Amino acid sequence: MRNRALCVVCFAAVVLTGARLSAPPAPPARASAANDAHPAARYYPALVWDVQGDQLLMFAGSDGTLSNELWAYHPSADQWELLAPEGDVPPPLEQTSAVWDSSARRMLVFGGRADRPAGLQQLLWQYTPVGNRWSLIQPVGSPPPARTGHSAAWDPVRERMLVFGGSVGEASQTLDDLWVYDTNSNSWSQLPPSAGPGPRQGHSAVWNTGGDEMLIFGGGSFRAGSDANAEVWAYSPSDNTWQLKNSSGGPAKRLRHAAAWDEARQAMLVFAGCCSGTGWFNDVFSYSLATNSWTEHTPAGIVPPYTNRVRATWDPARRRMMVFGGIGQCFLKNDLWAFEPEANRWERLSAAESHLLVREGASAVFDDRANAAYVVGGCDGSTPGNSVMRIDVLTGATYEMVTPGVRPHSRSDHGAAWDPVGRAIYVFGGRGPEGINAGYHHDLWRYFPDEDRWEEVRTGTESPGSRSDMAMAWDTWHGQLLIFGGVSGGGHYGDLWAYRPIENQWVPLTLEGTKPAARGYPMGVWDSTHGKFLVYGGWTQDETFAKVLFKEVWAYDPATASWVRYDQPAPYPSLRSKTRILWDETGARLLLIAGEVSESSQFDSPHLENQVWAWTLERNSWTLLEPGNAPPPRYQAAVTIDAFGRPILIGGYCINRYCGDVWALDLRVNSWVTGGDFAPDLPELAHHRYLPLVAR
Numbered sequence: 272m273r274n275r276a277l278c279v280v281c282f283a284a285v286v287l288t289g290a291r292l293s294a295p296p297a298p299p300a301r302a303s304a305a306n307d308a309h310p311a312a313r314y315y316p317a318l319v320w321d322v323q324g325d326q327l328l329m330f331a332g333s334d335g336t337l338s339n340e341l342w343a344y345h346p347s348a349d350q351w352e353l354l355a356p357e358g359d360v361p362p363p364l365e366q367t368s369a370v371w372d373s374s375a376r377r378m379l380v381f382g383g384r385a386d387r388p389a390g391l392q393q394l395l396w397q398y399t400p401v402g403n404r405w406s407l408i409q410p411v412g413s414p415p416p417a418r419t420g421h422s423a424a425w426d427p428v429r430e431r432m433l434v435f436g437g438s439v440g441e442a443s444q445t446l447d448d449l450w451v452y453d454t455n456s457n458s459w460s461q462l463p464p465s466a467g468p469g470p471r472q473g474h475s476a477v478w479n480t481g482g483d484e485m486l487i488f489g490g491g492s493f494r495a496g497s498d499a500n501a502e503v504w505a506y507s508p509s510d511n512t513w514q515l516k517n518s519s520g521g522p523a524k525r526l527r528h529a530a531a532w533d534e535a536r537q538a539m540l541v542f543a544g545c546c547s548g549t550g551w552f553n554d555v556f557s558y559s560l561a562t563n564s565w566t567e568h569t570p571a572g573i574v575p576p577y578t579n580r581v582r583a584t585w586d587p588a589r590r591r592m593m594v595f596g597g598i599g600q601c602f603l604k605n606d607l608w609a610f611e612p613e614a615n616r617w618e619r620l621s622a623a624e625s626h627l628l629v630r631e632g633a634s635a636v637f638d639d640r641a642n643a644a645y646v647v648g649g650c651d652g653s654t655p656g657n658s659v660m661r662i663d664v665l666t667g668a669t670y671e672m673v674t675p676g677v678r679p680h681s682r683s684d685h686g687a688a689w690d691p692v693g694r695a696i697y698v699f700g701g702r703g704p705e706g707i708n709a710g711y712h713h714d715l716w717r718y719f720p721d722e723d724r725w726e727e728v729r730t731g732t733e734s735p736g737s738r739s740d741m742a743m744a745w746d747t748w749h750g751q752l753l754i755f756g757g758v759s760g761g762g763h764y765g766d767l768w769a770y771r772p773i774e775n776q777w778v779p780l781t782l783e784g785t786k787p788a789a790r791g792y793p794m795g796v797w798d799s800t801h802g803k804f805l806v807y808g809g810w811t812q813d814e815t816f817a818k819v820l821f822k823e824v825w826a827y828d829p830a831t832a833s834w835v836r837y838d839q840p841a842p843y844p845s846l847r848s849k850t851r852i853l854w855d856e857t858g859a860r861l862l863l864i865a866g867e868v869s870e871s872s873q874f875d876s877p878h879l880e881n882q883v884w885a886w887t888l889e890r891n892s893w894t895l896l897e898p899g900n901a902p903p904p905r906y907q908a909a910v911t912i913d914a915f916g917r918p919i920l921i922g923g924y925c926i927n928r929y930c931g932d933v934w935a936l937d938l939r940v941n942s943w944v945t946g947g948d949f950a951p952d953l954p955e956l957a958h959h960r961y962l963p964l965v966a967r
Contacts, residue, residue, distance in 0.1 A: 308350070308351050308352060308353055309351050309605065309621065310329060310340065310342045310351060310353075310595075310596075310605050311334060311338075311340075311605060312334055312596065312603035312604055312605035313332030313333055313334050313338060313596050313603060313605065314332060314333060314334070314365070314580035314581070314596055314597050314598045314603060314604075315331075315332050315333060315365040315366045315367075315580050315582070315596075316329050316330065316331055316332030316582050316595060316596050317329070317330045317331050317332075317364075317367050317368065317369035317380060317383075317582065318330075318369065318582040318583065318584045318593070318595055319369050319370060319371040319378050319584055320371060320584045320585060320586055320587070320593070321343075321371060321376070321378070321400055322371065322373050322587060323373070323376050323400075324343075324376075324400050325345075325346065325347070325588060326343045326344060326345050326346070326400075327343065327344040327346070327584065327586070327593055327595075327607075328341065328342070328343055328369075328371075328378055328398070328400075329341070329342045329343075329344065329595055329596075330342075330361075330364075330367070330369060330378070330380060330398070331361070331363065331364040331365060331367055331380075331383065332365055332596060333365040334603050336363075337362075337363035337364060337365055337384075337385065337386055338363050338364075338365075339360060339361055339362060339363040339364060340353065341353075341354045341356060341398065342354065343400075344593075344607060344620075344621065346586065346589065346620075349620060349621055350621070351621060354403060355403070356398060356403045356404055356405045357402075357403065357404050357405070358404040358405040358406050359396075359405055359406055359407045360405045361380060361394070361396045361405060361407075362385045362386070362389060362392075363385060363386060364380075364383040364384065364385055364392065365383060365384050365419075366382075366383050366384055366419040366420055366421075367380055367381065367382055367383025367384075367392070367419075368380070368381050368382055368383070368421055368422060368423035368434065369381075369423065370423050370424060370425035370432050371425060372397075372425060372430070372432075372454060373425075373427060374427070374430050374454070375399075375454065376399065376400065376401060377397045377398060377399045377400075378397065378398045379395065379396070379397055379408075379423075379425075379432050379452070380395070380396040380397070380398070381393075381394070381395050381396075381415075381423060381432070381434055381452070382394075382415070382417065382418050382419065382421055382434070382437070383419055384419045390417070391417035391418060391419055391439065392417050393414045393415060393416060393417040393418070394407060394414075395407075395408045395410060395414065395452060395459075396408065408457070409457075410452060410457050410458050410459050411456065411457055411458040411459075412458045412459045412460060413459065414450075414459045415434055415448065415450040415459065415461070416439060416446070416448075417439065418437035418438060418439055418446060419437055419438055419472075420436075420437045420438045420445075420472030420473050421434055421435060421436050421437025421438075421446070421472065422434070422435050422436060422437075422474055422475060422476035422487060423435075423476060424476040424477060424478045424485045425478055426451075426478060426485070426508060427478070427480070428483060429453070429508060430453070430454045430455055431451045431452060431453050431454065431508075432451065432452040432454075433449065433450070433451050433476075433485055433506070433508075434449070434450045434451075434452070435447075435448070435449050435450075435468075435474075435476060435485075435487060435506075436448070436468075436470065436471050436472055436474060436487075436490065437472050438472040445470035445471060445472050445491075445492045446470055446472075447464075447467060447468065447469050447470040447471065448461060448464070449461070449462045449464075449467070449506065450462070462511055463511065465511060465512055465513055466513060467504065467506070467513035468487060468502065468504045468513065468515075469492065470492040471490035471491055471492050471500075472490055472491065472492070472526070473489070473490045473491060473499075473526030473527045473546075474487050474488060474489050474490025474491075474526065475487065475488050475489060475490075475528060475529065475530035475541065476530070477530050477531060477532035477539050478532060479505070479532065479537070479539075479560060480532065480534055480537075481537045481560070482505070482560055483507070483508070483509065484505045484506060484507045484508070485505070485506040485508075486503060486504070486505050486506075486516070486532075486539050486558075486560075487503070487504050487506075488501075488502070488503050488504075488522075488528075488530060488539065488541055488558070489501060489502070489522070489524070489525050489526055489528060489541070489544065490526045491526045491546075499524040499525055499526045499546060500518070500524050501518060501519070501521060501522055501523060501524045501525070502515060502517070502518045503515075503516040503517040503518070503521075503539070503558055504516065516560075516563060517558065517563055517564075517565070520564060520565050521541075521556050521558060521564075521565030521567075522541055522544075522552075522554065522556045522565065522567075523552070525544035525545060525546065525552060526544060526545070526546055527544050527545055527546060527579040527580045527581075528541055528542060528543050528544025528545075528552070528579065528581070529541070529542045529543060529544075529581045529582050529583035529594055529597075530542070530583060531583045531584055531585040531592040531593075532585055533557065533585065533590075533592070533612055534585065534587055534590075535590045535612075535613070536557065536559075536612060536613075537559070537560060537561065538557040538558055538559045538560070538612075539557065539558040540555065540556070540557050540583070540592050540610070540612065541555070541556045541557075541558070542554070542555050542575075542578075542581070542583060542592065542594055542610070543575070543577070543578040543579060543581050543594075543597070544578075544579050544581075545577075545579035546579065551577040551578070551579060552577060552578075552579075553574055553575055553576060553577045553578060554567065554568075555567070555568040555570070555610060556568065557612060568610075568612065568615055569615075570610070570615050570616050570617050571615070571616060572616055572617065572675060573617060573619060573673045573675045574617050574673065574675055575594065575606070575608045575617060575619075575673070576599045576604075576658060576671055576672075576673060576674070577599060577658070578594075578597040578598065578599050578604065579597060579598055580596075580597045580598050581594060581595070581596055581597030581598075581604075582594070582595060582596060582597070583595075586609070589609070589611075590611065590612070590613060591609045591610060591611045591612075592609070592610045592612070593607065593608070593609055594607070594608045594609075594610065595607050595608075599658060599671050604671065606619060606621075606671070607619075607620040607621045608620065619673065633646050633647060633648050633908075633909035633921060633922055634646070634647045634648060634685070634686070634687035634698075634909055635647070635687075635909035635910060635911040635919065635921055636687060636688065636689035636696050636911055637689065637911040637912060637913050637914070637919070638689065638691075638694070638720060639691070639914045640694075641720065642663065642664050642665050642913070642914060643661050643662060643663050643664060643720075644661070644662040644664065644911050644913065644919055644921070645659060645660070645661055645662075645696060645718075645720055646659070646660040646661075646662065646909055646921055646922075647659055647687050647696065647698060647718070648682070648683065648685075657678045657679050657680070657681050657682065658671060658672070658674075659671070659672040659674060659718060659720075660672070661720070662919075662921075662933060664913050664914070664915075664919075664935075664950070664951065665950055665951070666950055667933070667946075667947075667949040667950050669933075672720070672723050673723055674718075674723055674724070674725065675723070675724075676724060676725065677725055677726075677727070678725050679698060679714070679716045679725060679727070680703055680712065680714075681703045682700075682701035682702060682703035682712055682739075683701055683702055683703060683739070684700075684701050684702055684739035684740045684758075685698055685699060685700045685701025685702075685712065685739060686698070686699050686700055686701075686741050686742075686743030686754060686795075687699075687743070688743055688744050688745040688752055689745055690717070690745055690750075690752075690772070691745075691747065692750060693717075693772060694719060694720070694721060695717040695718060695719050696717060696718040696720065697715065697716070697717050697728075697745070697752050697770070698715070698716045698717070698718065699713075699714070699715045699716075699735075699741075699743060699752070699754060699770075700712050700713060700714075700735070700737065700738050700739055700741060700754075700757065701739045702739045710760070711737035711738055711739055711758075711759050711760060712737055712739075713734060713735060713736055713737040713738065714727060715727070715728040715730075715734070715770065716728060728770075728775070730770075730775055730776050730777055732776045732777055733777060733779065734768075734777040735754060735764075735766065735768045735777065735779075736759060736764065737759055737760075738757035738758060738759045738764055739757060739758055739759075740757050740758045740791050740792045741754050741755060741756050741757030741758075741764070741793070741795075742754065742755045742756055742757075742793040742794055742795025742804075742806045742809075743755075743795050744795045744796050744797040744804055744805075745797055746769075746797055746804065746829060747797060747799055748799070748802045748829070749829050750771070750772065750773065751769045751770060751771045751772070751829075752769065752770040752772075753767070753768070753769055753795070753797075753804045753827070753829075754767070754768050754770075754795075755767045755768075755787070755793060755795060755804070755806055755827070756787070756789065756790050756791065756793045756806070756809060757791060757793075758791035758792070762789070763789040763790050763791045763811050763812075764789055764791075765786070765787060765788060765789030765790065766779065767779075767780040767782065767786075767827065768780065769829075780832065782832060782833065782834065784833065784834075785833075785834055785835070785836060786825075786834045787806060787821075787825045787834065787836075788811065788821070789811060790809035790810060790811045790821060791809060791810060791811065792808070792809045792810055792848055792849065793806050793807065793808055793809030793821075794806070794807045794808055794809070794850060794851060794852040795807075795852075796852050796853055796854045796861065797854060798826070798854055798861070798888070799854060799856055800854075800856065800859040801826075801859075801888055802828065802829070802830065803826040803827060803828050803888075804826070804827040804828075804829070805824060805825070805826055805827075805852070805854070805861055806824070806825040806826075806827070807823075807824050807825075807850075807852050807861070807863065808820065808821055808822065808847065808848070808850060809821050810848055818848075820846040820847070820848060820869065822839075822843065822844070822846055823836055823837060823838050823839070824836075824837040824839070824861070824886060825837070826888065837888070837891050839886070839891055839892060839893055840892065842893060842895065843884075843893045844863055844868075844882065844884045844893060845868045845869065845880075846868070846869050847866035847867055847868040847869065847880065848866065848867045848869075848906070849866055849867045849906035849907045850863055850864065850865060850866025850867075850906065851863070851864050851865060851866070851908055851909070851910040851920075852864070852910075853910050853911065853912050853918055854912070855885070855912065855916065855918070855938070856912075856916070857916040857938070858885065858916075858938070859887065859888075860885045860886060860887045861885070861886040861887075861888075862883060862884070862885055862918055863882075863883070863884040863885075863886070864881075864882075864883050864908070864910055864918065864920060865879070865880055865881050865882070865904065865905050865906060865908055865920070865923065866879075866880055866906050867879060867880075867906040868880045878904075879904035879905055879906055879924075879925070879926055880904050881901045881902055881903065881904040881905065882895065882897075883895075883896045883897075883898055883918075883936065884896065896941060897941070898936055898941045898942050898943055899940075899941065899942040899943070900942050900943045900944070901943055902920060902932065902934045902943055902945065903925045903926065903930065903932075904925065904926060905922075905923035905924055905925045905930055906923055906924055907923050907924050908920050908921060908922055908923030908930070909921040909922060909923070913935070913951075915951045916938060917935040917936055917937055917938065917951065918935070918936040918938075919933065919934070919935050919936075920933070920934040920935075920936070920943075921933050921934075932945060933945060933949060934949075935949055935951075937951075
């Protein structure tokens with residue numbers, strides 16, 4: 272089965288209470304021998320294999336800021352080394368191309384995009400490991416036009432670098448020209464055009480050593496919208512001709528993937544990629560020239576997450592494809608993977624810290640035992656996905672979980688909650704392309720972070736209807752999952768359900784008397800101090816279909832099976848939607864963070880807020896905390912609270928942009944911290960959360 276995913280959107284956020292604090296387990300990635308020496312996460316790096324030096328060279332790339340760093344990975348030591356070359360160093364670049372000239376033992380780098388005003392490049396550079404030196408090459412003749420998104424391959428027989436296609440910056444200006452740099456004459460020349468692949472960018476190129484030809488795969492021209500392809504073309508330098516080799520029976524159409532030539536099996540390997548309506552991929556295919564056919568590999572064990580804008584090269588000594596960097600489902604990646612075709616397996620090499628990109632509407636829970644927050648889903652508002660990110664609170668490091676095996680369908684706006692006894696994250700509902708009712712889901716999943724494993728929960732009994740944007744929390748007093756309200760294609764819900772894992776069944780909690788009105792987008796949290804399920808806000812529509820917001824707090828007591836409504840006197844938070852709430856055990860209070868705010872229940876002229884409010888049940892009153900160093904205003908963020916009693920704020924939608932930042936609120940000094948100040952300064956202050964194991 273072909274692995275495919277779509278980039279993630281919004282997920283409902285919930286808070287948790289955890290288990291007894293103990294020593295955290297090791298992070299999911301195996302740390303390198305020199306843990307402080309590792310490339311930062313990036314996309315579009317240039318990658319080559321230095322055959323003589325038996326090392327991988329990685330140059331340039333971007334995490335939003337262009338880089339001109341040069342790194343070497345030494346496989347014998349499983350260790351990265353940041354090089355400091357002398358000479359004329361290239362400017363920071365992305366989408367440059369690189370090949371390894373084995374005759375002269377040097378890396379050749381051409382083109383790419385530099386920062387403005389320089390922009391697209393047409394310069395040719397060389398790096399020689401012997402002497403650790405960069406040089407700008409001055410070839411004879413006119414160089415190729417400046418470009419990005421092109422491919423390059425090394426012709427070892429003629430000692431030439433071939434450059435094909437790319438873009439001059441606009442989608443409508445994709446190229447189909449073929450150029451060669453001849454090292455013997457130190458000259459550029461354009462090869463006469465012949466009937467070939469046509470304009471494309473985001474494709475890949477490898478050199479077929481057995482057939483003396485360049486192979487290219489995939490890419491797109493963007494001249495007719497989303498038009499990625501799955502074609503294999505071969506260019507033969509002996510007669511200067513192109514030939515279409517294959518266009519079906521293999522990978523789905525794609526671009527921004529990675530490719531390498533498997534010298535041992537004389538096959539082209541293609542990994543990952545994305546876009547053009549086909550989603551994101553983490554599959555591996557090999558194309559055999561001998562049979563003109565594709566084979567899909569289905570490795571056992573762990574596999575890399577869905578990735579695009581990634582690069583690969585071939586390690587001939589160990590007969591494996593090396594893959595580095597790229598963009599995962601809203602993560603920038605700096606993990607290094609090796610795929611061994613003969614063993615049909617992936618191995619994750621070196622450290623694998625990732626960088627959070629943009630996370631609107633993600634869910635977050637906290638595991639006290641691991642001192643880690645887990646962030647499920649979230650993206651830039653385009654299409655939903657199903658990835659999991661771990662944030663280690665003691666270091667601030669982030670890791671994308673590998674998560675082999677089955678996963679939930681891609682979805683957004685679902686609920687999530689942490690079961691500290693079963694050590695599982697429960698995920699319910701949401702909406703996505705595979706939803707059964709107008710795109711809405713009603714399935715229940717649980718994720719076990721200790722095992723990096725998903726499991727679908729099948730009860731065989733009546734369950735809540737398909738919905739998204741519900742209030743959801745884990746009742747630690749009774750060991751059950753509670754959900755209330757939500758949205759579906761047919762309107763808003765006002766029902767209350769409990770999932771009880773011991774019986775493995777959903778139970779509808781049909782109540783008489785006072786209870787909340789049906790609503791979408793309510794926020795839910797478990798009050799572990801008083802043993803109540805708190806629900807705040809949400810909205811519905813009146814008879815004119817105008818949005819009407821709620822501002823009261825409701826408390827459901829499982830012991831008495833009853834709701835209590837709390838209407839607060841002023842001051843109280845302005846009416847808002849897409850806010851987040853959590854429970855502060857230390858202060859025995861509900862905390863409300865950020866949101867899309869309106870002064871009117873009709874939600875007129877909304878604006879974003881970064882306020883923090885606190886509500887206490889005993890006094891039934893709100894207090895504006897006004898912490899210092901506040902993050903930018905936002906909505907649809909993910910929130911949780913760590914073992915140090917600090918609210919954690921992750922991503923969301925900020926003004927005119929999606930956020931990828933992580934903040935912690937130190938309530939002792941009433942101030943937000945981020946970046947290098949994120950890690951707690953006094954780890955010994957972590958509070959232990961002891962959980963009742965029987966119903967009260």
